[in-house]
Amino acid sequence: MDILDLTAVELGRKIREHEIRVVEATEASLAQIEKLEPQLNCYVTVAKEQALKQAKEVQKRIDDKTLTGPLAGVPMAMKDNMCLEGLPTTCSSKILENFVPTYTAEAVKRLIGAGAVILGKTNMDEFAMGSTTETSAFGETKNPWNPAHVPGGSSGGSCAAVAANECFYALGSDTGGSIRQPSSFCGVTGIKPTYGTVSRYGLIAYGSSLDQIGPVARNVEDCAAVLETIASYDKKDSTSIRREDCDFTAALVDDVRGMRIGIVRDYLGEGLDDEVRDAVLAAARVLEEKGAVTEEFDLSLVEYAIPAYYVIASAEASSNLSRFDGIKYGYRTKEYEGLHHLYKKSRSEGFGKEVKRRIMLGSFVLSSGYYDAYYLKALRTKALIKQAFDKAFSRYDLILGPAAPSTAPRLGESLQDPLKMYLGDIYTIAVNLAGLPGMTVPCGRDSQGLPIGLQLIGDCFREKNLIRAAYAYECTRSYEMPDLAKQAREQEVR
């Protein structure tokens, strides 16, 4: 048996049953990291020593039975926009390259409490702004299915690391599709929960009203187990919600009989790759064969989601990112004359192009005279989009569609045309605007062998519907792993 073949929950079980030691599992992950990182660059920071030390401590607590949860001892990775005490937290930006927080993000704290072993921090688009993980200041991450392609973004490092067996599961964050789109490109499963389900404390904000942390893993069960661990009310986050129904693993039931599924007709039209359309509709048929009732419908307002999103997210980002000024922490320019020069030069040198573009866009839409025309209008659009979903969920238990218009593009293609890149978020963005839960599960591969993702969208607090349908669908398939990951495991560590 190869440890790396196991899912997170399977590994957790074997660790609890003392078949596998935590250190062994950690070493297996670290070996895979060592072999693949030169090619893939999934991590910004690998915390090898710390992980091994943590593995020993966790093993002790498992042995004396103080740790009994399903994820105890399972090595994982976290996106580099979540704070971890004592380890650099960079948001893949030069401006935070030397920032070491003195506190740990609440979601990560909960995982540590459940016995997680943290392997390191994963690469991302700078400040989560991008759809390819190419805007990272520390080099792009490559897709394990084909390193000439992007892994998607912004949680590209987390998704690629899971696909490449460089960790057993990972945390990502999703502001406009940043978990679901790279999950689709990397052939892994990811959930963006209902806004307010997972505490944002310690998550470095991009668009505060849209950001949510969520799990990325090999399968639905792992995602459900991780989400169950990280979901909780947190009094340090005012937008956190008290929920009673966070026993997500209870929804791992292979039964969709009578489930009403709406297929968004607007998502299947122009702009969608034929192979993606075929795979998504085939998945819908699988669920139908299992007893679900599917129906196509018009969601409407779809074309307004992207402009509304880029106005709101950029506006919030322009303010959220103003604290990075070279004064208190982070990058400060070498030479400057006076305060304003210090601000300007540090920020000009510290931020990348895409981040600057969104700060400028956000500052513009909030400026006096434009606020009503852009920002307020975007908020109204957001409210209308929520209404459109409310109407749909009065008829359907969940909504089904693609996660992205295509499979992973080649490296370097997307950044040449940012507007086209923004349009790539069309199927994921409305979910964040409406605060809904969304999920991606793999549903096949295209003719180039690149993974295709199926997106499921639920009403607020109805993650269980997603998990149930995704699980039922997954039961009809077997897990696919990129050749790169398999080959690496056969190599000896140098």
Next chain:
Amino acid sequence: MGKQYETVIGLEVHVELATKTKIFCGCSTEFGGAPNTHTCPVCTGMPGSLPVLNKQVVEYALAVGLATNCKIHQYCKFDRKNYFYPDNPQNYQISQLYLPICHDGWVEIETAAGKKKIGIHEIHMEEDAGKLVHDEWEDCSLVDYNRSGVPLIEIVSEPDMRSADEVIAYLEKLRLIIQYLGASDCKLQEGSMRADVNLSVREVGAKEFGTRTEMKNLNSFKAIARAIEGERTRQIELLEDGRKVIQETRRWDDNKEASHAMRSKEDAQDYRYFPDPDLVPIWISDEWIARVKERQPELRSEKLARYQSEYQLPQYDAEILTGSKHLADIFEETVNLCRKPKEVSNWLMTDAMRLLKEHGKEPEDLSFSPENLAKLIRLVEENVINRTVARGVFEAVFAENVDPEKYVEEKGLRVVSDEGALRRVVEEILEKNPQSVTDYKAGKQKAMGFVVGQTMRAMKGKADPAVVNELVKELLER
């Protein structure tokens, strides 16, 4: 004859609220403390930190709003005011623009010109900034974030005031209300109450307002009065010269009694206000408002009436005593201890006020304990010391909050009523002043007063005056 001008003034008053912890985190609001010791990731703007509203701030703001006849925005929100400055760790201040908690209120003021209502445009909640410390030796600036996140309310008046007198009356009224509510100590010098003055002038009878300026850095009522006079004169001179008043922010220098421009409207910043997505809107229910109303402590007008009815004090005394919440507190606590309202009032009204005036201090600065004043009153009542000595003891209580009982013992200030001892002193004085005896016997009553005075002086004031009087009379008539 020259034109007649009218001054139009509106005020923006910042008040630091008396909460124990900051507005969006659990750090202490205590004044002082080594730099950056009352801080955490939230109030230093560390990445990933999030604000959580301190409910007490809403209660205080609500209490002030209700006491100033404001309407309440029951659905209210916080907005971000974006601007870059190192004392502002996030480079935005969390404040309220679109839906401030209180609006459209008023307070009534009274000046020599009579009673008048001053409108309150709005009251909003916000966070204070940190403090910059410029190190001239090192040629650098340091930031202390202890004050960052201390809760403030900003009370914005309508442009309803027409003179410095009205402005001072309005500020005193606000201060009293807020002190009575316990929402702040409102000390101008320490910055827990700060006022910016918006002022314009126009010809009497004109309908439109003139162009206004905003005056900052006003640290006392006197400075405010001087700044208003100065700015009124400056604006009128400009207009008389045929020049224009420029809309700008000016900084008052009270030493030079002059102001200089800080920034004009043209370089006014665009703060790009928008609702703070990290904070959820607040819903202030009818029940919550009712609870705050119910808990509203006695306000000044109620106290004023009660002092007259319950303690039988004259209106004038009651007005002085209730004119400062601190003074009223000392009065009531002392009365509770000694049950002599008239006596307590006399000490506070005469000796305490005189000493405050001599030291250039405010009633808020009184630092002695009610226990010590009560002890002093008891010492007089029990004839342990006489009144003359008592006034000296009070000065020590006022200055250093001494325990009067110990002080009297240590300094040997007890009244001497031992007849034998006093008789010898009087006899000695009569021997040295035979003329007094002659005068007295010739019918000059004044001579007796002279002998009594000499005796008291010899006794350093400690003699029991009744005993001395009797003795002198007896010995003169011998």
